Amino acid sequence: MTIENLIKHSNAKPGKLAVNVHKFGGSSLATSECIERVIDIICRHCQINDIVVVSANGGVTDQLFTLCQLAKDDLSVEEPLESLQFQLQGLIAQLLNEQNSAYLTQQLHDDFQLLSSWLATDVKSHRNDILAFGEIWSARLLSAVLNERICPSHAVDARDFIQIQSEQNTAVNYDISRNQFEQIKQAHQLTIATGYIARDLEGRSCTLGRNGSDYSATIMAALTGAANVTLWTDVDGIYSADPRIVPAARKLHRLPNGVARELGRLGNPVLHVNTLKPLDEHATHLHVASSFDSETSGTEIGKFGFLAKQELSVTYSNDVLLVSSEQLNSMTLSEATERFSPICFDERNALMVIKQEQQKTVSQWFASKVGEVTFKPVAIIAAVGHKVASRGDVKARFKRALENTKTLDIVSSTSEHSIISVLPDTCSPELTNLVHHEMTKDAKHIGVIVAGLGNIGERFLEILPAQIKNQSVLENVHLVGLLSSQKALINTDGINPKHALVQFEKQAKDYDEEQLLTWLKSHPYDELIVIDITPSERFSLLYREFFKEGIHVIGANKWAASSSTEYFNGLTALAAQNGSVWLGNTTVGAGLPVNFAINDLRRSGDEIGAISGIFSGTLSWLFEQYDGSQPFSKLLLSALEQGLAEPDPREDLSGRDVQRKLLILARLAGFTLSLEDIECQSLVPENLSHLSTQEFLAQADELDQPFAEELERAKEQNNCLRYIAKFTIEDGKLNAKVGLAFVDLEDAFANLNPCDNIFKVESQWYQTNPLIIQGPGAGRDVTAGGIHSDLVAICEQLSTKQHQVKIKGINE
Numbered sequence: 086m087t088i089e090n091l092i093k094h095s096n097a098k099p100g101k102l103a104v105n106v107h108k109f110g111g112s113s114l115a116t117s118e119c120i121e122r123v124i125d126i127i128c129r130h131c132q133i134n135d136i137v138v139v140s141a142n143g144g145v146t147d148q149l150f151t152l153c154q155l156a157k158d159d160l161s162v163e164e165p166l167e168s169l170q171f172q173l174q175g176l177i178a179q180l181l182n183e184q185n186s187a188y189l190t191q192q193l194h195d196d197f198q199l200l201s202s203w204l205a206t207d208v209k210s211h212r213n214d215i216l217a218f219g220e221i222w223s224a225r226l227l228s229a230v231l232n233e234r235i236c237p238s239h240a241v242d243a244r245d246f247i248q249i250q251s252e253q254n255t256a257v258n259y260d261i262s263r264n265q266f267e268q269i270k271q272a273h274q275l276t277i278a279t280g281y282i283a284r285d286l287e288g289r290s291c292t293l294g295r296n297g298s299d300y301s302a303t304i305m306a307a308l309t310g311a312a313n314v315t316l317w318t319d320v321d322g323i324y325s326a327d328p329r330i331v332p333a334a335r336k337l338h339r340l341p342n343g344v345a346r347e348l349g350r351l352g353n354p355v356l357h358v359n360t361l362k363p364l365d366e367h368a369t370h371l372h373v374a375s376s377f378d379s380e381t382s383g384t385e386i387g388k389f390g391f392l393a394k395q396e397l398s399v400t401y402s403n404d405v406l407l408v409s410s411e412q413l414n415s416m417t418l419s420e421a422t423e424r425f426s427p428i429c430f431d432e433r434n435a436l437m438v439i440k441q442e443q444q445k446t447v448s449q450w451f452a453s454k455v456g457e458v459t460f461k462p463v464a465i466i467a468a469v470g471h472k473v474a475s476r477g478d479v480k481a482r483f484k485r486a487l488e489n490t491k492t493l494d495i496v497s498s499t500s501e502h503s504i505i506s507v508l509p510d511t512c513s514p515e516l517t518n519l520v521h522h523e524m525t526k527d528a529k530h531i532g533v534i535v536a537g538l539g540n541i542g543e544r545f546l547e548i549l550p551a552q553i554k555n556q557s558v559l560e561n562v563h564l565v566g567l568l569s570s571q572k573a574l575i576n577t578d579g580i581n582p583k584h585a586l587v588q589f590e591k592q593a594k595d596y597d598e599e600q601l602l603t604w605l606k607s608h609p610y611d612e613l614i615v616i617d618i619t620p621s622e623r624f625s626l627l628y629r630e631f632f633k634e635g636i637h638v639i640g641a642n643k644w645a646a647s648s649s650t651e652y653f654n655g656l657t658a659l660a661a662q663n664g665s666v667w668l669g670n671t672t673v674g675a676g677l678p679v680n681f682a683i684n685d686l687r688r689s690g691d692e693i694g695a696i697s698g699i700f701s702g703t704l705s706w707l708f709e710q711y712d713g714s715q716p717f718s719k720l721l722l723s724a725l726e727q728g729l730a731e732p733d734p735r736e737d738l739s740g741r742d743v744q745r746k747l748l749i750l751a752r753l754a755g756f757t758l759s760l761e762d763i764e765c766q767s768l769v770p771e772n773l774s775h776l777s778t779q780e781f782l783a784q785a786d787e788l789d790q791p792f793a794e795e796l797e798r799a800k801e802q803n804n805c806l807r808y809i810a811k812f813t814i815e816d817g818k819l820n821a822k823v824g825l826a827f828v829d830l831e832d833a834f835a836n837l838n839p840c841d842n843i844f845k846v847e848s849q850w851y852q853t854n855p856l857i858i859q860g861p862g863a864g865r866d867v868t869a870g871g872i873h874s875d876l877v878a879i880c881e882q883l884s885t886k887q888h889q890v891k892i893k894g895i896n897e
């Protein structure tokens with residue numbers, strides 16, 4: 086959404102648009118710059134009837150806690166109180182105009198008077214009212230800034246509608262809360278609600294505990310039936326392990342609900358177990374995204390299919406206790422597990438593992454039941470993923486990773502989504518990395534989109550199932566999209582390549598580039614490869630957008646690789662900058678390894694001085710066949726029918742295709758030049774060059790006479806006709822040309838199989854005896870095969886690529 090869109094929607098009837106909830110944590114609202122970023126996110130991502138839930142501005146809640154503690158200990162609160170008021174006044178002054186700033190400053194002043202009196206008189210009974218100020222100030226300020234600059238909004242105190250049982254039991258009374266929310270919400274205004282606070286049945290202020298604002302956001306989603314909740318925070322998603330400990334951790338783009346819940350239960354710092362509770366009954370999707378990098382796709386939690394269910398992650402905790410007692414029997418253990426939901430337990434040995442913070446309540450309960458219990462500090466490490474507890478392969482890998490580590494005899498969990506091992510000593514970073522490596526080493530999921538389902542695209546798809554089966558590096562490659570010029574079939578859970586074209590026929594829908602790019606920006610794969618098998622210049626112009634997103638490209642299409650020097654250099658630089666790989670083995674010589682050979686020569690320290698040959702399969706086929714016994718146009722139509730020519734054969738006959746190929750090879754050989762630097766002789770008469778393809782084909786017999794005359798002249802000199810490409814460097818000067826030539830009948834260029842290409846490379850190492858590469862340079866099998874070779878090459882490169890994890894405060 087733009088600001089304009091947001092304002093435009095302010096006239097829309099609330100209820101017509103699905104509600105989304107956005108929650109911003111304290112660090113996202115810590116300074117005026119952070120709040121500006123939040124405003125920008127609101128402008129781009131919110132609609133007018135959405136709900137924005139805020140935490141207190143970063144650091145404020147801690148200061149309120151400190152004030153309560155000081156007051157409780159009868160110590161002076163004057164200085165910290167002043168400093169807090171000064172900080173908040175600063176934010177107000179930086180963000181609002183004079184009039185609004187004065188108004189909010191007055192409200193703040195009144196609040197601080199009340200706060201001082203509570204601190205002085207009865208801090209104990211007002212503790213939660215005091216803590217609630219953090220969220221109130223934050224919501225009030227954000228709402229005022231929005232009102233001043235962006236759109237109508239109103240700040241609401243969640244205590245006016247969220248009713249919970251008690252501070253200890255934060256279960257929500259949804260009917261009452263929903264009714265109360267209906268009363269206070271305002272039409273045509275963005276709602277800015279306080280997180281973290283609610284009221285209990287007695288009307289007392291309560292806080293919702295750790296990650297309480299996230300819980301508030303999902304409660305509000307449940308109250309309003311919101312479609313999405315986004316937790317805008319300081320991390321850009323949930324990772325397969327803590328990225329501060331495990332640098333190789335991968336972002337989990339999509340987490341099934343149950344797996345997310347288990348991660349929360351085991352102490353994931355981003356996903357608190359309460360947060361997910363209100364979503365159990367609803368189809369709401371939860372997103373975790375970074376407010377510091379809002380364009381990067383985060384993690385989505387919801388109901389997903391096969392691919393998301395394959396993801397594994399590793400988590401650990403050193404803050405756990407092993408509970409044991411001589412008197413503990415299976416009955417008391419089952420009662421205890423019911424009551425305390427331990428992390429894991431062992432019925433046979435009457436043991437259970439709990440979080441450290443549960444020690445007091447567990448100890449009291451056991452004292453009343455079985456007498457003495459012992460608590461031993463231990464650690465846990467867990468593999469988490471969809472139904473891993475019943476996946477033999479995952480269990481085996483987990484055990485293998487731990488085979489040299491001392492573990493206690495508990496490898497079980499209370500959840501079907503985790504396997505847990507209890508460690509007698511702390512879980513070291515080395516062990517976490519080792520287990521993570523073992524669990525996730527093969528799990529990089531690569532999505533592939535094929536654009537262009539014509540002659541070559543179709544063959545590429547036919548070969549794909551066998552390649553995935555036989556090339557181990559393609560094991561985690563998933564065909565996820567098919568594009569023709571008008572229709573698209575995108576399936577994030579993968580399209581079975583065996584039925585891809587049939588599915589495309591049945592299910593593909595009209596699309597435009599904007600829709601495609603929007604989807605690509607938030608694709609859920611570790612890597613995404615777009616395979617361009619179109620002849621389209623327009624499609625090649627999308628490469629810039631692909632590279633900006635770190636998407637890789639395999640191009641059989643020659644447009645981008647033969648674009649102007651400035652554009653081409655910009656593209657390669659953009660790809661390098663964003664870690665995108667761009668391969669185009671088939672742009673010259675179809676599947677022939679000429680591109681590899683030139684790269685290899687340069688790696689060997691060689692310098693290339695000249696490249697010449699026959700680079701067009703179509704023209705090779707035509708001139709090898711053309712002996713005057715049948716008209717040239719008849720041969721041309723036959724080449725087209727066999728898929729040997731470009732969709733518009735004038736790309737071949739005009740020499741343009743060959744000119745492009747010479748340019749691509751010269752660039753590979755290390756030279757800087759453009760198409761204009763290559764002299765090109767067109768074989769298309771001027772009067773046929775501006776017709777549509779259909780019209781040209783209908784008038785193709787006009788080619789017959791001029792070609793017959795050229796052939797006659799060549800024959801008179803005991804030569805034949807060939808279309809030759811050549812570039813040389815002479816005295817440092819580049820000379821490049823493509824055109825028709827008379828070639829001696831004995832010359833290698835005169836004796837090819839129809840359709841063959843030939844490349845003659847002269848270099849420092851191959852000077853007197855040039856390197857020759859020869860073979861079919863066009864056709865379905867060799868070209869589709871060449872694209873497959875690029876796919877394997879990219880996947881090999883990607884298998885060793887490390888993700889750069891961005892962690893606020895560490896590498897950002």
Ligand SMILES: NC(=O)C1=CN([C@@H]2O[C@H](COP(=O)(O)OP(=O)(O)OC[C@H]3O[C@@H](n4cnc5c(N)ncnc54)[C@H](O)[C@@H]3O)[C@@H](O)[C@H]2O)C=CC1
Nearest residue numbers: 537539540541569570618619620621624641642732863864
């Ligand atoms: N035919 C051959 O032997 C070789 C072909 N190539 C290159 O491979 C590409 C494809 O060639 P063919 O399959 O023979 O052509 P084709 O004409 O049979 O197929 C091209 C397909 O691309 C589709 N298309 C056009 N614009 C599109 C867009 N914007 N988005 C998605 N799809 C689009 C067309 O509808 C058509 O189905 C061309 O760039 C060609 O230069 C490269 C080496 C050899």
Ligand SMILES: N[C@@H](CC=O)C(=O)O
Nearest residue numbers: 701702703730731863
């Ligand atoms: N028309 C081209 C096809 C491949 O690029 C050729 O004939 O070489």
